[in-house]
């Protein structure tokens with residue numbers, strides 16, 4: 001069985017009595033691509049920040065394998081546009097980087113020609129690849145990608161997901177991605193975890209897309225309403241602090257018809 005790199009064990013996070021994450025159980029193994037989906041504000045980035053050690057959990061714990069080495073790709077590149085900075089110099093800032101690996105890594109991602117380009121003139125897709133290169137230069141066994149295809153057109157999204165899959169195949173690293181796209185990403189994912197403060201459902205893409213909790217959030221795959229990706233009509237009752245007030249026998253499926261928000 002492949003090594004479990006990270007286990008989230010009943011992670012809960014609250015602020016001022018407001019529950020942002022409740023009882024989150026999930027894990028990522030070597031060679032596994034896990035995609036985290038959920039509506040806006042459902043806690044995806046908060047969960048990622050907790051894994052990165054930027055946010056403390058209020059309850060539960062994250063168990064990290066002793067070999068865990070994370071390569072993180074943020075949503076966006078925040079760099080002062082007036083600052084002259086080439087891709088090469090930007091990537092040379094990675095702590096402990098082997099500078100000889102910069103060009104081969106860019107080439108692997110199909111952007112070797114951008115080595116001398118200024119980072120602030122890159123297109124959306126090029127920027128995402130440079131950020132992916134930066135994550136890879138950290139020699140990770142777990143890639144953490146926060147909305148990796150953001151700002152990329154549909155063809156570019158397909159290419160990026162293919163690239164992520166081929167990196168996983170080559171390195172046998174784990175991949176944890178946050179995605180707002182529900183259709184393209186599914187084909188490239190081993191496990192989908194659908195969260196909305198708590199885990200609504202999780203499993204293979206086929207299992208999750210057929211799950212009532214997923215369908216209540218995102219619509220039935222193939223039906224017209226599936227386009228309304230984030231029409232949030234979920235099926236359980238929370239109190240004002242986001243605590244679930246009712247549940248049924250399936251720990252991950254709820255009756256969302258009386259939702260208060």
Ligand SMILES: Nc1ncnc2c1ncn2[C@@H]1O[C@H](COP(=O)(O)OP(=O)(O)OP(=O)(O)O)[C@@H](O)[C@H]1O
Pocket residue numbers: 015020038039040041042043044045046047
């Ligand atoms: N440090 C914090 N203090 C208080 N509230 C916070 C903090 N960090 C996040 N939140 C709140 O937690 C909720 C979840 O935010 P988060 O960014 O994790 O959601 P998300 O699922 O990533 O959303 P999106 O899809 O819009 O990026 C939001 O309502 C946000 O305002």
